[in-house]
Amino acid sequence: MSTWLVTGGAGFIGGNFVLEAVAAGVRVINLDALTYAGNLDTLSSLQDNPDHVFVHGDIGDRALVERLLAEHRPDAVVNFAAESHVDRSIDGPAAFVQTNVVGTLALLEAVRDYWKGLEGGAKDAFRFLHVSTDEVYGTLGETGLFTETTPYAPNSPYSASKAASDHLVRAFHHTYGLPVLTTNCSNNYGPYHFPEKLIPLVIAKALAGEPLPVYGDGKQVRDWLFVSDHCEAIRTVLAKGRVGETYNVGGNAEKQNLEVVKTICALLDERRPREDGRPRESQIAFVADRPGHDRRYAIDASKLRDELGWVPKYTFERGIAETVDWYLANQPWVQRVLDGSYRLERIGVAA
Template sequence: MATWLVTGGAGFIGGNFVLEAVRLGHRVINLDALTYAGNLQTLASIENDPNHVFVHGDIGDRELVDRLLVEHQPDAVLNFAAESHVDRSIDGPGAFIQTNVVGTLALLEAARDYWKTLPDARRDAFRFLHVSTDEVYGTLDETGKFTETTPYAPNSPYSASKAASDHLVRAFHHTYGLPVLTTNCSNNYGPYHFPEKLIPLVIAKALAGEPLPVYGDGQQVRDWLFVTDHCEAIRTVLEKGRVGETYNVGGDAEKRNLEVVETICRLLDERRPRQDGQPRSRQITFVADRPGHDRRYAIDASKLQGELGWRPRHTFEDGIATTVDWYLENQDWVQHILDGSYRLERMGAEA
């Protein structure tokens, strides 16, 4: 089995990827800075697994990354590390530039220098896979979907920083020959999602009896991708993807934000009714729209499906039901985030 250096492997998508990779028998060197969204409790089930080596550090730390590459000799670098919450990027874009642009540049330089030292067979097999977002493409009207050739038109500091990192990855392939792959995914959902994002936020607030905030008129459309389907797509691209290519990953599940919130309310009403018997949809509250809020995202994943044979295993209906059930069964994980106690494990990693 392969050895992979995974960055951002204590976050939502990266954490799910690491859990699956270790379960499949791969050896994972997991580098994460443990910013607010990094959660070691996500990785508790593999804490003592010899195939999982957790390293607390930043992708921008060249000395550390260089040491990890030399010491562990990975067959691939997979870059999940990113600041990713749009609202936070509006309030403070600097952190997004530092991690998503400057950090990615440092990681690319380290990977390039390491790749050059490898013997021929390992150099030919090495890959740098960069995980990105559909938000780099901007917004759509009611027709059409994003393809891999859609011009970039980012509309938030977050998406602009990811667009910049995508361009750096492309440039390192064309300038230095680094064997790169890029994936641009739609909105992920599923277990271990930090509860600032729409779906886990709605679940937490609905259970607490609090108002459920919906931006604007709630008619913004997103394509929803179950996180383990995304992880499988990444493994497929890593194994079969053509060097230098970009692959869009989508769940083929376009939903309006209001529809998503109403679905969660219905599922919670079925599984854990309110004591007063009222539907949780009564908790929905419309709030002022996010500045520059993109109206619609939709992914055309036909290239990935046609060339590499990947397709999502989950419909939105079964994926969202699985997600709601997971959060109901793992309230301790959620509570440790809401009360801040998950940060204590981060402090232990820093010791």
């Protein structure tokens, strides 16, 4: 049985990744600081599973990371741990630098020393996979795609902190030989997404009969990637990726934000119509654009397709329908996030 140390495994993407990894027969040591975005409700199905060991802690706690590496002897480390919300980074950039830069450095140092102590096949097979974002590349015009060689041009404190972490990962490979892999993904969506992000926010507010805030003119374009496709891509890169390489992961689903919101409205109108019969598009409210809002992101994932054979399985139409259905069927999970009770009951937390 493979053992992976997964950091940030109680968050949105990390939580989905952990659920799928354990289901696939991997033993997961899950290290998460349980900031506001860490939600153990997501992992409740693993509460009594011996193949999931949850540890409450920070990637910046080098002594803790060293202890976990020595005790559990993982075959790989997958780093999801990050502060990740652009709006929050504008209001408070220091936390993003602390976690995404300083924390990643501490994690890399601990993993480097652990890897140096491995021998033979275990050392050859070990991998450190760093999960990053397409936002490090900046913004695109109406045409063009981000490739793995696109120059970095981050435009928010969040994306700047992720760019710095990417550079540290690269440096640890070139300086120390650490066998690293990096993935840069487009916008994820799907089950267990924290309700401050666009898609779950719109679902929650639409159901509550509240205004649906859309930044600016709503014509910002994102490439939408269903979270299960992303998790499969990460497992593919971990298994077959070339050491030291970066792989872009995209969903082949460019959509304007306004189009995404209108699609959600239409799906909810079909599944749970308003009592007054009015379309939920009537709840859309345009608000002032956020500072430095990137206009368009789009991923060229052909390297991942051509070298490793990965392509997304989900169309946006299928993925968004399944996402809306999941939120409708899991309102208790959503309500515990919205009322904050998910933070009051930390089930199965190890120190």
